[in-house]
Amino acid sequence: MQVHRVHQHLVSNPLADVEAEVHRQLDALGAIPPQGDVAITAGSRGIDNITAITRAAGDWLRRHGATPFLTPCMGSHNQATAEGQRAMIESLGLTEEATGMEIRSSMDVVRIGDVATGEIWMDRHCFEADGVLVLNRIKLHTCFSGPVQSGLTKMMVVGMGKIKSAETFHSAPTPVMKDMLLEMGACVIESGKIFAGLALLEDGFDRTAELHAIRPGDILGQEPSLLERYRSYFPALPVDDINVLVVNEIGKTFSGTGMDTNVIGYRGVNGYEDLARPRITAIAALALSQATQGNAIGVGLADFITRRLRDSIDEEKTFTNVFTTGDMRRMAIPCTLRDEQEVVSRMRERYGEQGWIFIPNTLHLETLYVSADLATTLTEHPRCEVNQDPVALSFDAEGRLELGFKG
Numbered sequence: 001m002q003v004h005r006v007h008q009h010l011v012s013n014p015l016a017d018v019e020a021e022v023h024r025q026l027d028a029l030g031a032i033p034p035q036g037d038v039a040i041t042a043g044s045r046g047i048d049n050i051t052a053i054t055r056a057a058g059d060w061l062r063r064h065g066a067t068p069f070l071t072p073c074m075g076s077h078n079q080a081t082a083e084g085q086r087a088m089i090e091s092l093g094l095t096e097e098a099t100g101m102e103i104r105s106s107m108d109v110v111r112i113g114d115v116a117t118g119e120i121w122m123d124r125h126c127f128e129a130d131g132v133l134v135l136n137r138i139k140l141h142t143c144f145s146g147p148v149q150s151g152l153t154k155m156m157v158v159g160m161g162k163i164k165s166a167e168t169f170h171s172a173p174t175p176v177m178k179d180m181l182l183e184m185g186a187c188v189i190e191s192g193k194i195f196a197g198l199a200l201l202e203d204g205f206d207r208t209a210e211l212h213a214i215r216p217g218d219i220l221g222q223e224p225s226l227l228e229r230y231r232s233y234f235p236a237l238p239v240d241d242i243n244v245l246v247v248n249e250i251g252k253t254f255s256g257t258g259m260d261t262n263v264i265g266y267r268g269v270n271g272y273e274d275l276a277r278p279r280i281t282a283i284a285a286l287a288l289s290q291a292t293q294g295n296a297i298g299v300g301l302a303d304f305i306t307r308r309l310r311d312s313i314d315e316e317k318t319f320t321n322v323f324t325t326g327d328m329r330r331m332a333i334p335c336t337l338r339d340e341q342e343v344v345s346r347m348r349e350r351y352g353e354q355g356w357i358f359i360p361n362t363l364h365l366e367t368l369y370v371s372a373d374l375a376t377t378l379t380e381h382p383r384c385e386v387n388q389d390p391v392a393l394s395f396d397a398e399g400r401l402e403l404g405f406k407g
Helices: 018-028 050-063 082-091 124-128 152-159 162-170 174-190 216-231 307-311 315-325 340-351 372-378
Strands: 002-008 037-042 067-072 109-115 118-123 131-137 194-202 208-214 241-250 279-288 304-306 335-337 356-359 367-371 384-386
Touching: 002 372, 018 050, 018 194, 018 208, 037 050, 037 124, 050 067, 050 131, 050 194, 067 082, 067 124, 109 124, 109 162, 109 174, 118 124, 118 162, 118 174, 131 152, 152 162, 152 174, 152 194, 152 216, 162 174, 162 315, 174 216, 194 216, 208 216, 241 340, 279 307, 279 340, 304 307, 304 340, 307 335, 335 340, 367 372, 372 384
Parallel strands: 037 067, 037 131, 131 194, 241 279, 241 356, 279 304, 304 335
Antiparallel strands: 002 367, 002 384, 109 118, 194 208, 356 367
16 A cells, blocks of 8 residues: 655744743733742643743742742543652653742642532642642643633643542533533632633644733633634644544543544544544554553544554553543543554455545644545645655554654
8 A cells, every 4th residue: 555745734833932922921911929839730731842831930920029839730630649640740841850840749629619510629739829820721622612622721620620620520511511611710710819821822733832821800701712813723634534544643642532533523422412524434543652651541532453552551540531531432442453564454454545544643733644545635735735756555573554754
C-alpha cells in the first residue's frame, strides 16, 4: 500500500514573548493581588510554554506583594492522589525549581455550595489562600457542546474541586453539562476566592497565540467569546468522509479523552447526540503516549489497537478517571492485534485501500499521510499541499510502522 504526504496550512500565530505578555495582561487588570498566599492552578496537559507562563504569573504576583504557590488541580486524574497529581504537574515541567514556587498538593477539599446533582467543593489549599489565579487553556470539550467548554470555568469547577466536584459535575446528564458548568462556576466565583483568570489560546500548531487576563466577575461572560476565537485556530482533518483513520499515538497529552472527539467526530457517550462530522468507518490506535503515564481514557473510541498499546495501560489510573466521568465505554478495550503491521493488514483486508488517513495524534495535524484516492481529492483543497511522490508503507523488525510525521 502506498500513501502520500500531505502538509496542512494551519493557522499560525505564535506569541513572540509569552512572559512579557503575561505581565502586560495582568498589569492591564488594574488590580492589586491579595498581600498574602495566592494559589496558581496547574494540571492541564499538553499546554505550550506552560512553565514559562506559570513562572511569569508567579513573578508578577510576587512583584506585587503576593506569595504565589502552585496547586495541582486535576479533578480525578492520576489516581486522584496528592502524590500522583504532584508527580503529574512536575512531569509537565512545573517543578518548584523551574517555576520558583512551592507546590502544595492535597486531595482535601472544602464544601462551598450545592447544585441539583450534588455538592460543590474547593481544594483546601485554594480555599485557605488569600486568592487564586486560575490559569488554563481555552478549547473545545470532548464530551459536550456549549458556550463554555474546557477552560477557566472547568478548571474552577472540576480541577479545583478535585474528585468530589468532578463527581458532582459528571453526575449531570451530558446534555445539561453546559448548564451545570455555568451554575457551579458561578458558585466558585461567589466564594470570593478567585483573584483573576489567565486564559490561554493556542494556534493550529499547538503554540501559544493569545493570553487574556480576566477579572473574576467577567470570566463567565468573556469565556464564550474566547472559545469562539479558539475555533478559528482549531486544527481539523481535511475531509469529512474517511474510511480508515490510523492514529499513531493517543493519550491525555493530546486530549482529555486520549483522542480529541472534535477531531474524530465521535464522543462515545451513551444516550447523547454525537458529532455530525467527520464520518469515519474505523479507527486504529497504535500506541499510548509515555507522557500520559498509563492513563488510556479514550482507548474505547478506537476499533483496533496493538498489543503494545494494551500492555502500556495502567488500568487503575484509567478506571479512576473514566469511572468519575461515568462514560465507561471510553475505557473498553478494542480488538487487540499483535502489532502495527497486523493492524494495517487486517484493516486493508476488511476495508480496502481507499479513504485512509494516518496522523501522529489528534493534536498535531500539520503533517498527514493519505491513500492515493484522497491525495487526488486533496490536491484541490485550499489548506493542503500534497506530495505527489507516493511512499510505500513499511514496518521494522518489531512490526512497527515506519512513517515519519515531522518536518
